Each structure stands twice: as C-alpha cells, then as structure tokens.
Ligand SMILES: Nc1ncnc2c1ncn2[C@@H]1O[C@H](COP(=O)(O)OP(=O)(O)O)[C@@H](O)[C@H]1O
C-alpha cells in the first residue's frame with residue numbers, strides 16, 4: 269500500500285464534544301461503501317503514556333489534558349508504519365486504572381484511518397500526517413454535562429472527581445491548547461456528533477480523495 273492510498277482524517281475538539289460519535293458514524297456508513305477492512309478508527313486516548321510504574325495515588329494526579337500526557341512518538345511511529353503498509357499493535361488504555369492494560373489491539377493498514385482525540389492538532393507532526401482536519405465545536409457547557417454523565421457511567425468516576433478535574437485541568441487546558449488548535453482545522457463542525465450535513469460533506473471528501481467520484 270503506497271502513501272497516497274492511506275487517507276488520515278483527524279477529528280479533534282473538547283472532551284465529550286462528539287468526536288467519537290462523528291468518527292463512528294463515518295466509519296459505519298463508509299463500511300458499506302468501502303468494505304470494513306479498509307476503514308478504521310484510532311483514538312488518541314490509546315496513546316496516553318504508560319503509568320504502570322506509578323502508584324494509583326500518583327496516577328490520578330496526572331494532567332491528562334496536557335500534550336505531555338500523550339506518547340506522541342509512538343502515535344507518529346504507528347501512523348507512519350500504517351502508511352507504509354505495516355500493521356501495528358495499539359495499546360489498550362484503562363480510564364479506571366489510569367494506565368495501559370497488558371492488552372493491545374492489532375491494527376492492519378487501511379485505506380481510511382479516522383484519528384480522534386483532544387490534542388491531535390496541537391502537534392505539528394500529527395498535522396503533517398493528516399489529510400483532512402476537523403474541529404468539533406460544541407459549547408463547553410454541553411460538553412461538561414455529557415462528560416459528567418459519561419465519566420460516572422463508563423469511566424468509574426464520582427461527581428466530585430469529575431467537577432474537580434474539570435476545574436483543575438480539563439477547562440484550563442482546553443483554553444490553553446485545544447481551542448487555539450482550531451486554527452489548523454480544515455473544517456469546523458458546529459454542534460457535534462449529529463451534524464448530518466457536516467458528516468455527509470466529510471464522507472464525500474473522503475470518497476473524492478480516494479478517487480471514488
Ligand atoms: N449531538 C449529540 N447529542 C446528544 N448526545 C451526544 C451528541 N454527541 C455526542 N453525544 C453523547 O455525548 C457523549 C460524549 O460524546 P463522544 O462522541 O463520546 O465525545 P468525545 O469523543 O468528543 O469525547 C456520548 O455519550 C455521546 O453519545
């Protein structure tokens with residue numbers, strides 16, 4: 269598989285803005301047209317640094333909204349290998365343990381890779397690997413309500429811990445790093461995961477880059 273035959277779509281925005289929903293919607297709908305083996309999703313969260321050498325009490329002190337919390341070298345290495353047609357083993361991350369598990373997901377090269385995560389466009393090397401960059405622009409109060417619900421239901425968090433983390437790191441890092449990265453986006457999607465027109469436009473652009481229209 270040559271460089272040109274792998275298209276990378278980077279979807280970024282605040283936590284709980286709807287990045288995963290857009291990614292999974294495009295994935296599901298393009299599966300029918302391209303075949304599921306040719307399209308895949310990679311979450312930046314899978315590349316949070318391994319913290320298994322730290323005690324749990326130390327791991328919860330990490331600022332997970334700062335670019336330094338991500339193993340950027342491994343992410344870039346994986347994107348470049350996939351573009352060269354080489355399979356990679358993606359770490360499986362636990363939000364409950366705040367570190368990588370002992371498992372990996374085997375990921376083979378694809379025609380289309382949807383990369384989603386909060387800090388992707390803050391990194392120049394990731395920007396260089398991306399063919400289309402999208403910023404999901406959902407109001408922060410909406411994101412906070414969604415995050416509170418999700419983190420309590422799916423990530424084993426208490427109401428107090430979600431509120432404390434939000435005030436201490438999530439909100440400040442959004443304004444310091446994530447919001448300014450919007451200027452690197454090709455497309456800004458208001459409202460988030462259910463913006464049908466934006467999803468249709470993205471699908472059409474992907475098909476165009478693949479030479480399918
Ligand atoms: N447009 C929307 N309307 C209602 N709920 C939404 C919408 N977009 C996302 N959600 C919900 O909000 C939560 C966070 O969305 P998700 O796509 O996982 O965000 P992100 O990947 O940006 O963190 C999920 O429970 C999802 O189902």
Ligand SMILES: Nc1ccn([C@@H]2O[C@H](COP(=O)(O)O)[C@@H](O)[C@H]2O)c(=O)n1
Pocket residue numbers: 282283284287313316332333362363364365366367385386438
């Ligand atoms: N151990 C961790 C690792 C990450 N987070 C939070 O996840 C958010 C990014 O994921 P989204 O699916 O919401 O985009 C980020 O804001 C981190 O604060 C965490 O709480 N614990």
